[in-house]
Amino acid sequence: MATGIPKTRWGSEESEFATKSASGNAPEVSLSYAGKRPENDILASDRAKLIELWRHLSTPLGGGSQLYFGDNLPVLGRLLQDPSVRGQVRLIYIDPPYATQSVFQSRSQADAYRDLLSGAHYIEFMRERLVLLRELLADDGSIYVHLDENMAFYIKAIMDEVFGRANYRNWITRKKCNPKNYTRKTYGNVADFILFYTKSDRYTWNRPYDDWTSERAEKEYQYTEERTGRRYKKVPLHAPGVRNGETGKPWRGVNPPPGKHWQFTPKTLDEMDVRGEIYWSSNDNPRRKIYLDESQGVPVQDIWLEFRDAHNQNIEITGYPTEKNPDLLARIIGASSNPGDLVLDCFSGSGTTLAVAAQLNRRWLGIDNSPEAISATLRRFAKGLERMGDFVSLRKPPSNGDPGETLPLFSDNQIADTGAQCSSERNPVIDFALFATQPYAGELDAVLTQWLSWI
Numbered sequence: 001m002a003t004g005i006p007k008t009r010w011g012s013e014e015s016e017f018a019t020k021s022a023s024g025n026a027p028e029v030s031l032s033y034a035g036k037r038p039e040n041d042i043l044a045s046d047r048a049k050l051i052e053l054w055r056h057l058s059t060p061l062g063g064g065s066q067l068y069f070g071d072n073l074p075v076l077g078r079l080l081q082d083p084s085v086r087g088q089v090r091l092i093y094i095d096p097p098y099a100t101q102s103v104f105q106s107r108s109q110a111d112a113y114r115d116l117l118s119g120a121h122y123i124e125f126m127r128e129r130l131v132l133l134r135e136l137l138a139d140d141g142s143i144y145v146h147l148d149e150n151m152a153f154y155i156k157a158i159m160d161e162v163f164g165r166a167n168y169r170n171w172i173t174r175k176k177c178n179p180k181n182y183t184r185k186t187y188g189n190v191a192d193f194i195l196f197y198t199k200s201d202r203y204t205w206n207r208p209y210d211d212w213t214s215e216r217a218e219k220e221y222q223y224t225e226e227r228t229g230r231r232y233k234k235v236p237l238h239a240p241g242v243r244n245g246e247t248g249k250p251w252r253g254v255n256p257p258p259g260k261h262w263q264f265t266p267k268t269l270d271e272m273d274v275r276g277e278i279y280w281s282s283n284d285n286p287r288r289k290i291y292l293d294e295s296q297g298v299p300v301q302d303i304w305l306e307f308r309d310a311h312n313q314n315i316e317i318t319g320y321p322t323e324k325n326p327d328l329l330a331r332i333i334g335a336s337s338n339p340g341d342l343v344l345d346c347f348s349g350s351g352t353t354l355a356v357a358a359q360l361n362r363r364w365l366g367i368d369n370s371p372e373a374i375s376a377t378l379r380r381f382a383k384g385l386e387r388m389g390d391f392v393s394l395r396k397p398p399s400n401g402d403p404g405e406t407l408p409l410f411s412d413n414q415i416a417d418t419g420a421q422c423s424s425e426r427n428p429v430i431d432f433a434l435f436a437t438q439p440y441a442g443e444l445d446a447v448l449t450q451w452l453s454w455i
């Protein structure tokens with residue numbers, strides 16, 4: 001649709017249709033595929049049996065931070081039974097596998113995780129988890145789902161079903177890497193996407209702002225007050241609509257323009273004028289001054305260019321493949337939660353969400369079924385991040401006669417020093433409990449021994 005003011009959000013015929021179809025529980029539009037389970041079956045899925053591997057003594061179990069090693073489906077099922085978690089999670093961020101048909105390897109070239117699901121299997125894998133996540137989310141909670149173009153459109157349709165189309169907030173486009181030297185006949189692929197939904201229309205929201213650049217500020221705030229040197233812009237003092245009260249009458253002999261009224265009462269306008277906040281043009285047309293130094297910054301929009309993956313921004317990393325930029329998580333956690341809130345990531349990988357949540361004084365829940373991921377998370381909690389330079393790779397497994405290959409995940413031209421802010425995590429994170437799902441075959445024993453030697 002072209003830029004402009006839409007006549008209606010949903011046209012009148014569509015509204016009538018929407019009301020009818022919303023009268024049952026069925027969504028207006030739904031995705032149909034083989035193996036789609038009824039929600040009730042998903043909600044009755046098996047719950048994980050857990051063993052506690054480690055706990056910091058001061059960690060209160062109910063509502064405290066917790067890291068789980070295991071498949072997230074039964075762990076989420078288990079968390080649903082915990083009244084300190086069900087309906088209490090203020091923010092969920094997930095960065096699941098993207099159906100890339102690859103095996104991702106860590107710095108030690110051990111397989112970190114397999115991303116081999118595709119089509120309907122992938123969609124249902126995601127839907128099962130999204131249904132449980134919805135139940136864990138607080139009524140004023142938010143969920144962000146990070147994907148690439150492979151599956152984002154399908155999962156958008158599924159999220160409309162699970163969370164309701166009315167609770168869709170943004171489709172955020174993130175620049176994930178530096179420009180690539182493409183040999184394929186396509187435009188370079190530098191974007192991925194974050195779908196932002198809420199549980200209701202009453203949700204936690206701390207609007208993020210970007211700082212003004214001097215160029216942009218000078219363009220928007222063109223005038224400088226002689227007396228004070230303050231930069232300002234001029235905006236109308238009137239608003240649409242006729243009023244019969246005081247705001248519809250002349251002020252200082254000036255009528256509001258036809259069909260409009262003054263935004264303030266004459267008394268307030270007088271006070272503003274005394275403070276020098278009104279600009280009078282040569283033909284006595286009053287306008288309001290809006291000062292640059294009173295602006296919080298430029299409200300953040302839905303294209304994010306500054307959070308390329310850690311490997312692409314030459315900032316410090318854990319070395320786990322596909323780890324996200326901590327500053328990206330800081331933006332999301334800051335916008336959609338407050339200190340003390342519970343933040344959940346059930347594809348937690350190297351623990352980016354968890355470490356940033358801890359830094360920002362949120363409680364957190366993390367789940368991952370890769371020992372490499374738990375190992376990277378514990379190392380990061382104890383020792384922080386490290387300068388990059390480690391080899392991180394992606395293995396294409398053999399298929400249909402193709403022998404497969406191992407490729408570096410980040411080519412040299414993607415690794416540029418941009419002089420970006422380095423967001424090192426320095427404070428050890430130790431206030432949490434660590435669990436594994438049963439059966440547990442000792443996959444983390446060596447990692448735990450190391451963890452105990454670090455803290």
Ligand SMILES: C[S@@+](CC[C@H](N)C(=O)[O-])C[C@H]1O[C@@H](n2cnc3c(N)ncnc32)[C@H](O)[C@@H]1O
Nearest residue numbers: 071072095113323324347349350352368369370
């Ligand atoms: C894209 S990575 C997440 C990276 C993470 N955002 C970070 O910054 O490091 C996806 C993660 O999901 C985990 N994963 C995949 N399937 C899972 C499952 N069924 N249960 C738990 N974790 C799973 C993988 O082990 C992998 O660590």
